[in-house]
Amino acid sequence: MMKWHGAIGAAAAAVLTISPAAAQRGADGEVKILYWQAPSILNPYLSSGVKDVEASSVVLEPLASYDEKGDMVARLAVEVPTLANGGMAADLKSITWKLKPGITWSDGTPLTAEDVVFTAEYCMAPGGGCSKLSAFTDVEKVEAADPLTVKISFKSAKPFPYGPFVGGESAILQKAQFKDCLGAKAAQCTKENFAPIGTGPFKVAEFRANDSIRYVANDKYRDPAKPAFASIYMKGGGDPASAARAVLETGEFDYAWNTQVEPEILERMAKAGKGEVITAFxxxxxxxxxxxxxxxxxxxxxxxxxxxxxxxxxxxxxxxxxxxxxxxxxxxxxxxxxxxxxxxxxxxxxxxxxxxxxxxxxxxxxxxxxxxxxxxxxxxxxxxxxxxxxxxxxxxxxxxxxxxxxxxxxxxxxxxxxxxxxxxxxxxxxxxxxxxxxxxxxxxxxxxxxxxxxxxxxxxxxxTDPETNLGGSTCKEIPEPKTNWLGTNFSRYCNPAYDKLAAELAQTADLAARAALVKKMxxxxxxxxxxxxxxxxxRISAISNKLAGHRHNAWDVELWNVADWTRKK
Amino acid sequence: MSELDLIAPRADEAAEPAALDQAHRSLWSDVRRQFLRHPGALVGMIVLAAIVLIVLAGPYLWTVSPDRINPRIANRGMSLDHPLGTDNLGRDLFAQVMAGGRVSLAVGISAMLIAVTLGTTIGVLAGFFRRLDGILMRMTELFLALPILPLLLVIILLFRDVLRDLFGPSAGIFLLIVFVIGITSWMQTARVVRAEVLGVKERDFVLAARSIGARPYKIIFRHILPNVLSPIMVSGTLGVASAIIIESALSFLGLGFPPDFPTWGRLLYDGANYMTLNPSRVIWPGLAISLTVLSVNFIGDGLRDALDPRLRS
Missing domain, CATH: 3.10.105.10 (Dipeptide-binding Protein; Domain 3)
Structure with missing residues (x-):
């Protein structure tokens, strides 16, 4: 708590002295973000809602993220493993991630491969109701070769092995915090799920489910100059139109997520000149x-x-x-x-x-x-x-x-x-x-x-890989009473020729051949x-003129680079 | 007020001197006379009649289709071609308000009738027959305690497809909505009516009626009901308004009418985002709802005064 007050003091001092050299943690005060669907939990594995994954992404980080162009960028890992750099086995059945050395959790303990192994165990534990289980499809085992090396083995050849631990939906949990929350106990760990310890630029100061969240800068964050903001206030509630209005017309908030309203309404709001509507495809x-x-x-x-x-x-x-x-x-x-x-x-x-x-x-x-x-x-x-x-x-x-x-x-x-x-x-x-x-x-x-x-x-x-998406239209994905109406083949399309192509796609590694198959399907x-x-x-959002550094991303969570956000002077 | 009171009887004497000589003046002729002297009720009656007339006869004179989409003329203000403007898909708002009015008025009035009939019956029975009181009032409390929204969900999910098959999508949903709103909003009426009946049935004229051997149903219809009409009227008028609002809430949840089926509540809801762009989208449906509710309230007020023997001159 003392540190938090100190941060405010530092921010106030920084504002008073006006130092344009900036690049100092917590120098830009508070940023206000509006999610009209209010986050209800901060554990991405226990929610099917985008809003919760977004809210947790400020705290929890994956090994790699997708940037705004859809390319993978390493975050907690040194680099993204590929066939070229030897991170991927030649038979496509395993992949090895190396963690950046020296990364610590916000409580000061070091991040190790054990945390990554635990995260897989957490999601794959029976009875845990992990909503991101599809990211771990075909995973045979996840093991720690040494404290900074994680090896993921797959049951079959996996030409696109970036399901686990890539993107905000598959972030790393701290083993020490969640070790008693496996399986059926997952949902009961309210304290943990509402305030996860993370490696990200911010940590949770106060969480009110379905209402608001206050985050403060993580003083153990790996880049000493980031984040520029001392705190984030994230408010939930309302509807897309009122969210857009709060950024574009009244300027109460700096950022509003998912402002899907008719274009003429947004256009009129944007005329107030306080912000703009941004779209990413x-x-x-x-x-x-x-x-x-x-x-x-x-x-x-x-x-x-x-x-x-x-x-x-x-x-x-x-x-x-x-x-x-x-x-x-x-x-x-x-x-x-x-x-x-x-x-x-x-x-x-x-x-x-x-x-x-x-x-x-x-x-x-x-x-x-x-x-x-x-x-x-x-x-x-x-x-x-x-x-x-x-x-x-x-x-x-x-x-x-x-x-x-x-x-x-x-x-x-x-x-x-x-x-x-x-x-x-x-x-x-x-x-x-x-x-x-x-x-x-x-x-x-x-x-x-x-x-x-x-x-x-x-x-x-x-x-960017459409394999699971297209796989959703195969016969076995048809929702039926015996599958408890789960499945993504909503149309109930069953065509053996299509299923054959889907199976072929899962075995093809060459990009050109994959592209040809995808187009055919x-x-x-x-x-x-x-x-x-x-x-x-x-993906449409509203952003204030006073906010800089946001790179609008439609391939990963929108708050993926919140560490780089700054206040325009 | 006093002037009216002074003038009115004279006018009556002049108009129907013969009628005064006849010994028998029925309750309803008294009520009518009294009602017509209530200026608010009279204005309310005229406004409501005008709204009903426009809504019913209007579409025959203004033949533009309420659901013909034409994006080229979207978001227009008021003009000769489109007296109330157009919405964001270019549908004519005047035609929509009239079409919506038919549905909203029909839903409001029928649901209110169901709720008031049910509420009055239960309230009178509970108040008049002591043996029924306990069970009926516990049932009322049960209904009050039920969470309405989940209840509506269940009812609609259970019967929607059945009614849709029997009566078609619009008529089936109409019956369902009217029924659902009716049976979930009678409880207040029942409680108020019961309380009134409890008071009235101890009065001397009821005792007198009882002592000459009048049967219970006679007492109820002849003595109790006319004396508890005022709370019934009030809850009835409030019921029309709330039924219109509940219908729009149901439509919003996707449990009401199909989304292309205009009702006042839905027009208002859809137009809310466009308030700054095209104010007529909320003004007209909103005005229609307010005027209807207000005039129904005034009529109720007038009826209550007219029905109250103590206020009758």
Missing amino acids: GNYLERMHLNFTNSRPEAGDKRSVYGDGSNPHPVLKDPAMRRALALAIDRQLLVDTGYGASGRVTCNIVPAPEVYTSTAVDWCKTPDIEKANKILDEAGWKKGSDGIRVKDGVRASLLYQTSTNSVRQATQALIKQMWGDIGVATELRNIAGSVFFGADPSSPDTSQKFFADIEMFAWTYVG NDMLVEDGVMIPLIYRG
């Missing part, structure tokens, strides 16, 4: 899933269940219908009304980075109502007296669901009208985000259960109408 994609199984109530127990594949959707089973739906959408209009500079038209499931993006499916970029109508006519969908198409007694009427968000509801309304032009009736439904993304197996309204014909949401993944998903990619979205 990563691999954030707004997309639609088409249900391949019968989602109507009449299906009873088999509702949206793939089973043996004998339960196809009455309308969407027709490939012509799926193609026509994709063709009828004017994506540019969706971008203009809802996203502005924070969205781009895309036809790809893998929107970035460039080496993986396909151009073979660009037909969807230009909407073509006429062609869509023709496709449906030829496929035997005849317009009824009400203008809605019918085939074999089945009416082309679809239930289209998404989460509650004004931009998404506008998109829904626009698409309903576009589909109306090709004789498809659409019923809209919006569901509160906490339910829709909640994964509660007892609720019928979750995105996994998908008791609707079409659903729309945004999808993103850590890092991407095209397959789009051509088959499994998903309709809509908008390549940027």
Whole structure:
């Protein structure tokens, strides 16, 4: 506590004497950050929310981060292990990380390989409910070769072995602090989860769950000149519009996260001149899933269940219908009304980075109502007296669901009208985000259960490698009652040819060959109408004119370089 | 007030001297006469009638579709083409306010009727029959103690698809919402009515009625109900307002009407972010809600005065 007051004193003194040479820890006072979804825990492994991972990233660090270009940069490690520098085994089955010497935790004890080994043990412990378990897929064992060397062995060849300990979602925990919190006890360690000891530039001074967090500079941080701020005040609560207003119009806060509001509103707020709206493009994609199984109530127990594949959707089973739906959408209009500079038209499931993006499916970029109508006519969908198409007694009427968000509801309304032009009736439904993304197996309204014909949401993944993302559309990922409705194959698409490509991708190390496979799988998903990619979205935040040093990053947590933030003089 | 009181009887005498000679003046003709003398109630009645008329007949005169999207004319202010302006997708706000009014008024009034009927029945039974009091009031407390939102969630999740199949998406959801709001907002009415009934039933005229052998239902309808009408009216008018608001909250949670189905609450909610850009998006739906609630309240006020025998001249 004394140190904390000392830091304030130092900051005040620094301000009074005005030393432009700056570069001094704690010289810039307090920075105020607004996360309208309030963080509720500071342990990234026990939360599925981005907000919690973001809030913990100020304290906890991974071995390497992704920078704003999507490249990996070493943080706690000396360098990122690759085949070239010998950190990766030739058979691709293991990887060796070397820690930077001399790094200490904020309590003064040294960071060792044992902490890294423990972190893997912590997440992989049965019954711990680790939400970042997918980062440890195929990990056989993690061991400490010496106090500064960690070796990760995989069960099979792993051409992209950067799941564990890379990116803010997979940060290192201190063994001494968490050693009694393994497995089922993880969630009960409130004290630890609310105030983890980290190696990062700040440490937790006060944490109020779902309200606010105060961090103070970590006096043991490895760079003696950083961080420039003496403390961070992070406030939660409100909505995107009020968050943007607090930075852009009133100037109460220095930074607001995820200010996804209609472009004309942001533009008007930015006119106040107190800050600007910043966008960074990563691999954030707004997309639609088409249900391949019968989602109507009449299906009873088999509702949206793939089973043996004998339960196809009455309308969407027709490939012509799926193609026509994709063709009828004017994506540019969706971008203009809802996203502005924070969205781009895309036809790809893998929107970035460039080496993986396909151009073979660009037909969807230009909407073509006429062609869509023709496709449906030829496929035997005849317009009824009400203008809605019918085939074999089945009416082309679809239930289209998404989460509650004004931009998404506008998109829904626009698409309903576009589909109306090709004789498809659409019923809209919006569901509160906490339910829709909640994964509660007892609720019928979750995105996994998908008791609707079409659903729309945004999808993103850590890092630049799309292997796990594309792997999400294989047969074994279909959510079913027997998997407790878990799985990422929302569309219930099951195609052995696609599964074969996915298996091949997991065994291919050569970048060019991987890129070719990724594009092939991407095209397959789009051509088959499994998903309709809509908008390549940027990560949009608001930043004050008085804040410098922030590098807006869409590949990792937004606060990844908070140590470099300074106050503009 | 005093002037009105002086003038009014004379006007009555002039208008219907013959009527005065007839010995029988019914309760409702008295109420009507009294009601029409209440200036607030009269204005409220006219405003509400105007709103209902615009909402019902308006769409036949103003034939612009409320859900036709045209992004080229987004966020327009008031003009001749679009009397109340347009929203961010270029939908005509005037048409939306009228379409929304139909839904909001229908939801508000039907839900209120359910809640008031239920609340009054339970309140009168509990107040009048001592044997039922305990069980009915415990039930009321049970309902009051229930967390409303999870309850609504469960009800809607259970019945949404069934009703959607039976009546179609809009009508099914309408029935469900009206029902759900109705059965979760009768408790206050029941408690207030019970308290009033307890007081009224000990009064001398009830004792007199009882002593000449009047049956309980006669006593309830003839003597108790007219004397407890004022709290019923008040809770009814408040009920309309809160039903409109609850509906918009439900729609926001995704449990109400589909998102492209305009209601006043939803228009107001959607427009809130655009307040600085296009004020008419919140002014008009907001004004419609306030005017409706205010005029319903005034009508309730007038009815209460008219129904109170002690205030009747």
